Amino acid sequence: MSKGSPHYLINNRPNIIHYTLWALVAIIFLYALGSTYRNNDPFKCNSLLNDGSFLDSTEHRNWQPSSCMMKKYDTQSAASCLKNRRILFIGDSTIRTLFYSLIKKIEPTINTTSQPKHSDLHFTFNEITFDFRWDPYLNSNSTDILLGESHERSRGLFDKRPSILVMSSGLWYLRHRENGGINGWKKNIDKIFEVITSSPKAYFSIADAIFFAPVEHLVHEKLSPTRAITMSDEDIYKMNEYLKVKQKEKDLLDVPFVFNKIIEEAREETEDGLHYSDEIINIQADILLNYRCNDLLPKKAPMSNTCCNRYPQMKWAQFSIFVVFLVLIPIGVYYKIFEYRSNRLLERIIPSESILFSLLTFGLAVIYMYWSDRTSLFSKSHKQYDVYHFTLLTILYLVGGIFSLKTKDKDQPFLNRDQTDEWKGWMQLSILVYHYIGASRVSGIYNSIRILVASYLFMSGYGHFIFFYKKADFGLNRIVNVVVRLNLLTILLTYVMDTDYLFYYFTPLTTFWFFVIYITMYIRSSRNNSMIFLLSKMALSCTIVYWIILKPGILENIFSFLQIITNINWNVKEWRFRVQLDIFIVYIGMLVGLILIKFQEYKITEKKYWTTIKRYSIIISAIVMIWFLHFEITRENKFKYNEYHPYISFLPIISFIILRNSTQYLRNTTSGLFTFIGKCSLEIFIGQFHMWLAADTKGLLVLVGDGQWGFWWWINLFVTSFIFIYICYYLTKSTSELTNWICRSTIITTTNIKGSDNPPDPNVVQVVDDNNEKFDDRENDNNPLNSIINLCEKLLNNLKIRITLLIIIMWIVNLHYYKL
Known part of the structure; x- marks a missing residue:
């Protein structure tokens, strides 16, 4: 790769094109092969009647038909x-x-x-x-x-x-x-x-x-x-x-x-x-x-009964999305890569190569999810909790994390970026194993996973608070960047998979709490330096949110209003349960962020009593961790634990942070594997629903074998996991680039100057005629079509107008989604 070239170029030529185009060919090939191979039993009716085995060999309650879910x-x-x-x-x-x-x-x-x-x-x-x-x-x-x-x-x-x-x-x-x-x-x-x-x-x-x-x-x-x-x-x-x-x-x-x-x-x-x-x-x-x-039976999510069942046909919105990603985007890629006679009009309409590649990668990932979880192309199987499999998988990722440890020479700050990415990474792997094995029925494991979800929200409160407190940037660009980055994949999946936005609960939760933090910090932001005023705002915000979420009738009225004007049907009970479980932890994250800032301002770590504070903090944290483990394991069931969770979840989280940073070696040492997973954690969390798990998380995706225990179960796990992580890695890159593209203050298409060794400046319009000479894109202003494009560019270069148009488009699609 040439020095200074973007990640999508090798010798200033696209690299990702090899992956995206070959992925497209591979998906089409697999689809055709699967249709041909399974045409004698496309809907798994014969599999249901002729083969299967018990996943629980002792209790005999969980029967697994060959290749489908019963x-x-x-x-x-x-x-x-x-x-x-x-x-x-x-x-x-x-x-x-x-x-x-x-x-x-x-x-x-x-x-x-x-x-x-x-x-x-x-x-x-x-x-x-x-x-x-x-x-x-x-x-x-x-x-x-x-x-x-x-x-x-x-x-x-x-x-x-x-x-x-x-x-x-x-x-x-x-x-x-x-x-x-x-x-x-x-x-x-x-x-x-x-x-x-x-x-x-x-x-x-x-x-x-x-x-x-x-x-x-x-x-x-x-x-x-x-x-x-x-x-x-x-x-x-x-x-x-x-x-x-x-x-x-x-x-x-x-x-x-x-x-x-x-x-x-x-x-x-x-x-x-x-x-x-x-x-x-x-x-x-x-x-x-x-x-x-x-x-x-009605064909709606979750599609958890796949034996002898035909998936519903595509809706118009789904078909339109497929046309965009499988027809229009590849045409744009072909034009940018292989068409050497530049068309001035097309150069202004078609985005840059990097954006096209990101759109193509993003689209192919979503289409792979659709073909995996909304067609009979791939098999699906039931989950089965087994302590042996759960323990072995946990040991495997822990060993991988330990063997990828690396220590930085320079002392790192408390709760540094690598450390939070690592934290997200091992938590994400824990959640993946938890979901894959179906361990939610085990109270002790479920309770621990609840702490991990709370930890994500704690980090959200901590990170957003520090940003708004230090940067005081409350502009539209910041809001749009965060919201688009969190929701781009999720919103598209709700249309493509015909699911509910709240179904991908992590995205709605983090988005909701981002707006809560934003509003809390934005109101009278000029007085945020006043501790009394800031703490009072946080307390008032917590009280209002608590009242809105828990008081019967308020959420019901809000959701009814949304149903009337946007045609969305959200489950009030499910949303209340999700928010209520972690209703205080975001504020705890904000409070910890404030404390750390004040520690730095007053240089507490340089005081003589800091050693004493540190020593007792470590001792108390260790005791709290032991107490919590005993407490959560001894609750009679997970429902009893949920009653305590909102009030005690901050204890193990803060204790972990203190212990994790208790020595310089621990603070400076992070796991490469966990950090890598942590950087892709959002896409991994959402993507697992349809391209690692199946049937909207109720089952497992089966690419190899028939879903029954044994050698092929492990082979399928490794194959699906490799493809899943690989796609999520590139999906993260694509989503980040598309977020930047959507949220830029101006959107201007670019093109390389033929014969140039340097990639284009994304902020400069450069159009080339057939003789490799630059021309002014204003020279054809008399062309009516050109005038229309000029007007559209001026409008779309305004971030407010751009976001308003996107919201209007989603609103229209929602209103007509089930009508056509």
Whole structure:
């Protein structure tokens, strides 16, 4: 790289172009390859019915289908799908337990133990009809009528066509071989399959969805002697293999072979070797509902049920954004890089190369997030907390941090920039592991993560206070720079991912508190040097914010007003919870900033008593840290801890700062790994939602493997993590450059002088004609189009007008986002 060249140039030519254009090609290739490779199961329906494993091998509650995320249906969601429909089960006692499990989704209090055993059953709950026909051989008169050609007789017998039909047969043919045995079962299966799969019309005349359950695997050591003698594993294996052959021949009929995988991994969940616990059968019921209902439920964030579910189609706003980043920006890049015949008009319209590259990088990153979390291109999997995985991942990043330690020769100030970046870095890695493993259910870990989030807000209060106190810069440029830098990625994602702004809670929190700090410091800013006045302002600000957030009705009215004028629907309860948890910590950060400034003014560190103060501060801080760890671990649950958090979170934070700066060596030593992550922390925090995690943080993105535990789980973790951090690194650079571009006092497009070795001055307009001679861009003022462009430039060079236009554009998009 030439000395003095910007980061995007190598020998004064673009470097990032190699990454952005190749990334575009790679994404398109992956998309095409994925579509071709998965076209036999694009929505993971077959994966749901045929493969999976338990992520919790001991409790058997978290079933992971191959390559997708399964929804756990509750009463509301099941009733929403099945309302006014009929559910029909035909078979023996093994399928009857599944029948009861499906009923309990709608009516959890039903008593199934008092129901007759070998007889038909009929129930109606919440306008849903449930029928069970006792027919272990699938050869009764009612079954023949249902599967026969006399559909009128079928309607008369069964009232109306079932939405879900589940049939099962096999074990009774083995138990009572005098009724035909395996050969008799095969003949009956042939007849049933032939009737159902003769044509799509015949299939759907019987039911909306038809399942033929596999012959259940048995736990022989728990079977009664009479059952164990007649029902062998070998015969059951032969019958299921026959079902696999028939299913391949007849595509329409679905056989959920995964039922046997579930019980094979949970053999201890049965007492008689034949019938399994409610928890296991409930998973089988969820599989049926996922297959039948997922695609019928409302398609809105979070998109956490990805099995047998089609993602919603693009809205007009999403499509428009894709056109900008995949068509218009690449055209601009092509013109700047490869077009040597400069057009004077285009030179004034198209931004500089560096801005185009930043826009392209930014756009490709967002599009990658969309394809990762809003399409079926990549697989998704459930999270599962496991102490082994959590501990190992924590050790890995701690070891990386330790081995990248470096010490500066010059003594660094208290809470210096490298130290705060390092602090953000290791906290961010902790939060990433916490989210990836799904550790929120563990109170002790959750409570610690709450302290880390509070630490970010503490630093926000500390940093902004010191800036406003020392610089006294309350101009529009400062506000816009901070707000755009914090929100640029988040706001675009709300449109591209069709999510809620508050969903990315960290950005709204830091933005809200920035405005609180700004207003607090701006009012009568000329008197900020008065300690009494400044502390009084901070106390009054804290009181007002506390009142607005916690008093019922105020936030509700504010959010209702916003809904009316901007068409946004924010969750008041969620926002109140987020702000309330850390309602004091920002003011503590401001107060610490003020104390440090006064320490410097009065040169406290040069006083004789400073050594004593320092020694006791370290001792007290160590005691406080030990006390806090004991306190947060001993709370009975995270909800109890949350009651204390707003009032005690500052204790471990301040104690950590004191201990971290307790010696010169500690103050001057920082971790390169943690500092690197800390500098990208904003993009990493937001980007993890869609390109590392998946399903809007409810699951994990799977690029390699199928999401199940094992070797490929680790490979997928390393692959997705590398891509994730790589993209976030360049996303940080792009976002910073775009923020500077948006917030500049003037926006003027630039171009290199052909033949020049120096990059263009970003503040100077330089346009070149075909003979490499500069020309005055005013010479064509008589051109009407040129006059319009001149007017637009004058308007857009005004920061207030520029920001107002952006706000108006967002307002218009919000009003019409769900209408077109």
